[in-house]
Amino acid sequence: MTVITNRYDFALVFDVVNGNPNGDPDAGNLPRVDPETNRGLVTDVSLKRKIRNYVDLARHAEEGFHIYVEEGAILNNKNREAYTAIRGDDLKSGKGGKLNPENDGEAKKLTDFMCRNFFDVRCFGAVMATGVNCGQVKGPVQMSFARSVEPILPLEITITRMAATNEAEKKKGAEGDDSNSRSDNRTMGRKYIVPYGLYVAHGFISAKFAERTGFSEQDLQLLFDALKNMFEHDRSAARGEMATRKLIVFKHENALGNAPAHILFDRIKIGRNIDNQIHPIDSRLDNLLPARAFSDYIVDIDRENFPAGVEILELI
Known part of the structure; x- marks a missing residue:
């Protein structure tokens, strides 16, 4: 499989209708909010969980696409798989959470085994030093918290x-x-429900870190498929109706990138749809009713004088 050679940044736009997109256990499972602005929040952990679940459904039991962090899993047992593959049944150096410092080659083999066999390790990285030590990896794919474009009222x-x-x-x-x-x-x-909320999360894909984990073009397409379809297989009464509405990807010409991510994300404009015209959300329009559907918004991209060397891919 070919490791990716381009940097990517992406914006995931999704919504929720009459559901709780991410409950806060410290607040009685109320939808997460920023207390200063009342804008809704969804953690990166919640989004990654849905990606893992989709990959497990789509590529279940396929070699190289196992999931490391899954519900009810015992991580040390999965780490032990690497030791068994590399050392046979000799786990003495693997107990107590320490790799042999005099054998860097073997340590790398253990980490490489985990990257090769577990999609989420190859994608998001992992700390695999929980007793049976397989090292730690920083993954090429990182995601931010999602935030609602307007305040929500749980x-x-x-x-x-x-x-x-x-x-x-x-x-x-x-x-x-x-x-x-x-x-x-x-x-x-x-x-607890949010009657309607439109959320935006940002993601970052580093080709340089992909070289270390082996994150490939095939993995990239699977990740994009998961981002587009993960809510379709996460239905529950608690989460109501959730859907990916937009997946906007910025593809750079090279591994280091051609423009800062924040400049690219600033080109995405989300405003209220009034007579098919986009109006800034903060413009305080009179008699503006609360949003209750995606059609109440317009998502646009400012393409004028766009940074050179960056391709815009609207996957949804």
Whole structure:
């Protein structure tokens, strides 16, 4: 497989309808927000989880496309696979979290094995020094937190369950709180939703770090497929309807790049759609209703005097 030789930067634009795109466990699973601006947040970890899940579905059990960080996995067991492949059953130097400092060649073989066999190690990198030490790798693909383009207003929705958990709960419900009331065995609960939110995340792909992990052109296409389709296989009542709306990729002519990423991202303009004209979100237009659909926005790219040596790829 051919290792990538071009630098890439990309913007992922996705939305959520009546769902919780990324709950905060420190806040009762409320949708994450920036407290100063009330703009919604989705962590890079959440997005990478969805990419891993898609790759596992699309290339399950294929050689070279295993997933290192997966639910319920024991990482030391996966690290041990590298030692078994390189040393046979000799794991003495692998116990205690230390590689043999006098054998750099063997250490590199262990790390290379992990990169070769696990897509997410090859893509995102990993710290693989958890007891059975296979070193650590900085991956070529890095992602930022996603942030909503406008403030969001999380809603707390009360829900009920008609069934009882056990006999005691059923009996208590049948008796009621007093002689004049019955609870019908209902159990109350809550869920949190964002009525609508449009989010943008930025990504960066380094050809130089790809040389170290072996991240290939085939891996790149799989990553882009995952970014386009990952929400299609992540449906749940909690997350509502989520979809990738735009995937804008900036391809540089060389490995080091032809323009700073922030300059390229600044060329992406997202504004309100008013009579098919784009209006800046911060323009404080009178009588502007809250957005409730992607059609309430326009996503545009300023192509005038665009930096030389950078190709714009609109994959969605």
